[in-house]
Amino acid sequence: IAGITQAPTSQILAAGRRMTLRCTQDMRHNAMYWYRQDLGLGLRLIHYSNTAGTTGKGEVPDGYSVSRANTDDFPLTLASAVPSQTSVYFCASSDGQFTDTQYFGPGTRLTVL
Amino acid sequence: GQNIDQPTEMTATEGAIVQINCTYQTSGFNGLFWYQQHAGEAPTFLSYNVLDGLEEKGRFSSFLSRSKGYSYLLLKELQMKDSASYLCATMDSNYQLIWGAGTKLIIKP
Secondary structure, eight states, rough: OEEEEOOEEEEOTTTTTOOEEEEEEEEEEEEEEEEEETTSSSEEEEESSSSSTTOOOOSTTTTTOOOOOOSOOOOOOESSGGGOOOOEEEEEEEETTSSOOOOEEEOEEEEEE | OEEOOSSSSEETTTTTTTEEEEEOOOOSOOOOOEEEEEEEEEEEEEEEEEESSSEEEETTEEEETTTEEEEEEEESSGGGGGGGEEEEEEOTTTSSEOOOOOEEEEEEE
16 A cells, blocks of 8 residues: 555444544654544644654544554544534644645545434 | 635636635744645645745645735646645644635636
8 A cells, every 4th residue: 555544435323333433554654633624614633643652632632532553553533423523534644743744545434323 | 813714616717827815814833735635535735835935836836925824826727637625724833734614616618
């Protein structure tokens, strides 16, 4: 693989269920990010990780958690999904920290009913 | 507060030139990015400006005026494949990207 992959591509989920969105990059980038994109709004940062073993909260972290056990993987977990979490979720990575260009995965379209 | 404004939608003709504007107010400034996003796809990097002036890259150019909180993306010799959304994002003092809602560019033959 080359770049960033995300899984699943799309998912319909019942409210209250737990869900983990997967993100894997093979570029050996230090920093990784999770965004959500909603119609009419800009991308909003959920959580980020500057390097393996560290994570931080973005603009809209409530209801989401992340982990960064190694350089390549950065899963996003919704502990108990709610309809307002219906969105397109993008994972991204960059070589250094925020000043570097971010490369995006193809996205996961999540619908919570 | 932090705010980025760009037009919601623009229409242009194939072969023409279009300028997409972006104005911003952020707490601190560490540069401005432009990304292109085709419908149903991921954003892809176009340009980064941190100093005032014009950066040219092929058919695309990006301009920044930090004193005015203003940037524009200039697309020349428009092609149908340029139909996409163009996202403006600034990096604030915490090195977090603040994104505009994007400008949907429609190219007509």
